[in-house]
Amino acid sequence: MKQIRIKCWVEDDGEKLFGPGPNELIKKIHKEGSLTKAAAVMNMSYKKAWDMIQRLNQNSEEPLVILKKGGYHGGGAEVTAHGLEVVAEYDKLEKEITDLINRQDLLKLLK
């Protein structure tokens, strides 16, 4: 079945900062409380997930995710209020664009 799809992201001088990948990752971290588990659930390598969080935190004045190592349970990951806010805003943007494309005629032109 044919469909129009979209992707949106925030970039800084050509470097991708925040997009669908980070958005989903943060949601999973919020749910799992662990970067290791979140990455596993997404079928993403831990390294990729870790690098992603570093890039995100380094490019925002406030961190989006706080990683803690050691301790009783070995450590964990916590999404900050700011992180949740970014996710909510991104979801909103994505939804508005999706609503928009549903009012388009492009699809009719390609069999």
Add this chain to the structure above:
Amino acid sequence: MKQIRIKCWVEDDGEKLFGPGPNELIKKIHKEGSLTKAAAVMNMSYKKAWDMIQRLNQNSEEPLVILKKGGYHGGGAEVTAHGLEVVAEYDKLEKEITDLINRQDLLKLLK
């Protein structure tokens, strides 16, 4: 400088059919009258451009581009009226989405 960027495309069961690449390619073909030249202008390999046109034509009831080989000038490429229509529709969609994202708040959240 931070900015929101978007990409939209038409896909069929996960297979990408039409997006920014094909859109630009068709415009260049229309301008140059030749697939070879259009690919060169875009810095795209001829093979990639040729494959793209095949996929496009095979997935639309009417062809978007007609390739002619042989003849006085060796051949050439012509964009059909239908092809131009698709390009116009895609440009319109892209513009509407761009207008939409300029009214968003996501950017303010990421430093």
Add this chain to the structure above:
DNA sequence: AAGCGTTATGTATTTGTATATATATCGCAT
């Protein structure tokens, strides 16, 4: 101090995509 599960980090391997290269084909003009 021992154990646990997690974060932290670098390196090697694999995978997939893009490109380069080479060659064949076509058909009109001269």
Add this chain to the structure above:
DNA sequence: ATGCGATATATATACAAATACATAACGCTT
């Protein structure tokens, strides 16, 4: 019939991105 510039097509190579793997460090609990 020869030359030209374009399309047509397969294969080999190069490059980039993702992943797998291995290992260290951490700090709380018992």
